Amino acid sequence: AVVSTQSTGRPIVAELKSYSNPPAAVHKTMIAVFVMLGESEKKLAQWNYILQLLNKPGKASLMSRISDFSRESVSKGTVERARKQLDNLTSVEVESAGKSVSCLFLWVAKACEM
Numbered sequence: 277a278v279v280s281t282q283s284t285g286r287p288i289v290a291e292l293k294s295y296s297n298p299p300a301a302v303h304k305t306m307i308a309v310f311v312m313l314g315e316s317e318k319k320l321a322q323w324n325y326i327l328q329l330l331n332k333p334g335k336a337s338l339m340s341r342i343s344d345f346s347r348e349s350v351s352k353g354t355v356e357r358a359r360k361q362l363d364n365l366t367s368v369e370v371e372s373a374g375k376s377v378s379c380l381f382l383w384v385a386k387a388c389e390m
Contacts, residue, residue: 288379
């Protein structure tokens with residue numbers, strides 16, 4: 277599942293930034309996404325840290341990092357930690373919590389499968 281950085285990037289990030297306290301499904305999805313991108317799981321428990329990551333511009337932005345992502349560079353342990361965040365989550369649950377976030381859920385679920 278490829279996330280189109282042009283068409284969906286801004287609305288996804290804007291939706292995520294609009295949450296001061298996101299639904300659990302949204303937060304868990306974003307923890308999984310950022311764990312796959314190499315961030316510290318401990319820091320990601322704080323939504324404010326995720327907001328800081330979402331505010332990064334250019335090559336450090338979420339959509340740039342996703343488009344540059346290489347599954348081969350991710351350790352098995354990282355995949356397991358990301359997958360653990362997705363346990364008991366369904367795409368329907370994520371979509372009902374945050375419509376545009378479901379794209380990221382599908383991306384990280386696919387990345388965890390490989």
